[in-house]
Amino acid sequence: MVAEVEADGQEAAVTALRDTLLLAGSVQPLLERSAADGGRAAFLTVTRLDGRMGMTGAAGVERAVLGGVPGLVKTLAIEAPSLLCRAVDLDPDLPADRCAELLLAEAHDACAGTVQVGLAADGARRTLDLAETPGDLPGEPGAPEPGPQDLLVVTGGARGVTAACAVGLARAHRPGLLLLGRTELADEPGWAEGVPESGLRAAAAAELKRTGHKPTPREVGRIARDLAGQREIRRTLAELEEAGARAEYAAVDITDPEAVARVLAPYADRVTGVVHGAGVLADTLITAKRGEDVDRVLHTKLTGLRHVLEALPAGRLRHLLLFSSVAGFFGNRGQSDYAMANEALNQLACALRRETPRARITSVNWGAWAGGMVTPELERMFAERGVPLIPLEEGVRYFTEQFGAEHGGDTVCVVGPVTPLSAPEPAGFPAGGVELHRSLEPLAGDPVLADHAIGGHPVLPATAALGAVLNAVHQVLPGTPVGRVTGFAVHKGLVLDDDRPAGLRLAVRPACTPGAWDVAIHDSEGRPRYRARAVAGAPAPAPALADLPAPGTGRPVTAYTDGTLFHGPRLRGLTEVLDDGQRLVLACRLPERPIADGAWQAPGYSPVQTDLLLQAVLVWARLHRGQAVLPSAIGEVLRHAELPGGQTFLVVVDGVAETAGGIRCTVTACTPQGRVLLECRGVEAVHAPGLEAKFRPTSG
Incomplete structure (x- = not known):
């Protein structure tokens, strides 16, 4: 082709x-x-x-x-x-x-x-390669260093890494700075004043309820994100003023040419430089890219820059620094559009330097910043591959040095690791993924599932769906150890009654990050049921839990007979309440019982034993909220060791926070001595009307 x-x-x-x-x-x-x-x-x-x-x-x-x-x-x-x-x-x-x-x-x-x-x-x-010093590129050493007489426009500069760089530039050179961002800056509402960012979601949900609005997770999240973003902008402006720079902020969509021209008009005759740090991501593999997402990525980087430059008088520009990325220089899995946009910035820098040789024009291909767009999951992956991250302070220093005389001739440079951020998928795994099929017939009449009935209807435990994810990866990539699962979500639980679908389809595809696979589970009629991402490799060691009460010092569990839990005898493994404070500690012991044909478990993973962790969440919700809840998502599962069937271990529920529809918490399984076996972080459980009536006590 x-x-x-x-x-x-x-x-x-x-x-x-x-x-x-x-x-x-x-x-x-x-x-x-x-x-x-x-x-x-x-x-x-x-x-x-x-x-x-x-x-x-x-x-x-x-x-x-x-x-x-x-x-x-x-x-x-x-x-x-x-x-x-x-x-x-x-x-x-x-x-x-x-x-x-x-x-x-x-x-x-x-x-x-x-x-x-x-x-x-x-x-x-x-061919293209890297050199320690500038090569035969257009232009000559650039403009003098910026100073108080300069006014620089900084796109995407009020938050995150670009904001930290703007503060560093202010401390080093004290130019005037006009920060452009998408977040509208408004007075903080009274109900949010004094509320820490960790409590904004709960406060937003309470305010929506008070004003007669439904606190949906989407709306609550939007309000909390907006408020947190506005606070970050105010902090940035305060730091810039403290550094001695004149700083202002304007909210504008840089992909809108008329809006950009309108915002920059009062400043245009004073602007002498631009730092273009705006950018968005829409990571997914090339075969799954959608045109509208690609447009958003390209237009923010490229069209946005064009609109800013066109709104400024030609000939005045003395400084132009473009935030490019090694994703463009080397390519990066899942970021083909982002890579194209950043490669284009490199070529634009060369063309602009040729047209205005006395200006300082540089495209900096940054590596991954620690604390930038790098999630903890990516940070661990980079560490496993030996790819160093750019510490924030060090990156800010590199940024400010680019405005020094010794870097005046730089046009395209790489800062950070000089190796690709991602590597090819192992040979033999189809890039388009593999689809497996699971019949639900073996589940019919399974005695374990008969004991997992809500309102009289057997329901597949979420931990069994998680087991299906692990089993699928094990089948497709035998021998690959999966130590972490992220983003597990229940789209629609599977009721195993006479109207159940015939089976499930499990699509296993390489994820955007190397060594990870996305698993999407649909039923035979095409309805989404569950999804998760499986990540190869062992998780980072977890510190032992301290101050745990000893088994035998608590009171017996009554949750199976008082309407707190709906589980039947084969799943009743919570034996003792050791601590019922905000940190709930339960003792557990349950013989191992496989579900159906074993397609719902994997080496070292038991859905029956793991279900005890989610049962503990339901106990906490009834004790402290008086509600019946069901698990809907798990942010991250960390598998340190196998849960011991038939032996005593502890389950600890802590870090509980309220959400719009229920609670979010961390659940940890450990030995009585505190050695961590399994962690479930970001467990979300939701309440629904009438759920209490379905949790009626069962016999046995």
Whole structure:
């Protein structure tokens, strides 16, 4: 497959990037099938910028955005390692017949690992690499360092990493700063004053109830996020003023040209620089990308920058620093659109430097920042792969140094690890994933499930669905240890009555992060039931729990007979209440009992034993809220050791917080001595009207 990418003008170039990505997603499965049959399958893109991958800037600003195409190709090489993936940039002076010869040679190149080449009219073939000092790039040492006489516009600069960089710049050079962001800044409502950020969700839910509105999780989350964002903006402005800089904030959508022009109009004649840090993510594999999500990623980075620059007088700009990413320089799984956008920023920097050689214009390809968009899950994954993260203070120092005289000649640079953030999927696993089928027939009449009946109807335990996730990964990738599961959610519980579906479909697909697999479970009629992400590798060791009461010092559990729990005899493993304060501690002991044919468990994992952790959540809710609840989600499951069937262990419920519909908490299983066996973090349990009546005591 050869895709020529051409466009006139920046707007058309952004559209061309989007269309090329969607094309790649549509042909990738076909090419992979061809490769699986033993032939060479290739995906080549062709641009005609300068024959040097756009690095001379000769293509001009209007066409430089096309230089983002290699970001897609590098990412495709990671997501589809069976394909030859290559981005070829041809010199515009090459004749058509010579171009055809060169492309055929690239498609048959024995060195399949090269993903980006430039072919010049003089016969030179170039690839891209890193050097310690600036190479032969356009321009000359840039403008003087910024100072109090300068006014810099900072997009995305009021929150997060970019805000920290703005504060560092203020401390080092004290320029005026105009921060642009999407969050509207308003006076904080009285009900939120003095409430810590950890309590905003509960306070928002209470306020919605007080004013007669339904506190849905979506609305509660939106209000809490907005308030937290506004607080962060105010903190940033206060830090900037404390650093001695004149700072203002304006809320604007930089993808709206009229809004940008209106906001910048009062400042335009004073602006001497721009720091472009705005960006959004919409991570998913190339084959699953949606056009609207790709547009959002590309337009924020590329169209947003164009709108800001067009709103400022030509010729005044002395400083332009673009926040690019190693995701573009190396490619990154799940971030093909983000990689394209950041690669395009690199080419724009080259073209703009060529047009305005005396300005300081730099595109910084940042590695992953600790505490930036990196979640704890990603942080652990990077640590396992030996990829260092950029500490916040160190990154801010790098940022401020870019405005120093010694970096005036930098046009494109990489700060952080000089290795890709992700690696290709292990050979043999189809990029499109694998689908397994589970019959529900073996569950009919299963004695364990008969003891998991709500309102007289057997229901598949959430822990059995979690077991199906682990079992599916074990079947598809035998020998792969899954120590963590994240994002487990119950879309719709499975009632095992006469109207049950015939079976379940379990789709196992590689996730955006290496060493992780997304598992989506639908019933045979196509309705979503459960989902989760399984992550390979052992979790970080957990410290032992302290100050635990000893088994034999508490009181017997009555929850199975007083309407707190609905579980029948085969699932009644909670034996003793050792502490019923805000931290609930229960002793457990239950013989191991497999469910049906074993398809609901995995090596080292028992859904029956794990169900005791969720039973403990129901006990806490009845003790402290007087409510019956059911588990709906688990943020993270950490598997340290197998739960011991037939032996005593403890279950601890703590860290409980109220949510709009119930509670969120952490549940830990440990030995009586405190050694952690299993952790369930972010367990969400919800209340529904009439649930108490269905939790009636059962005999036995």
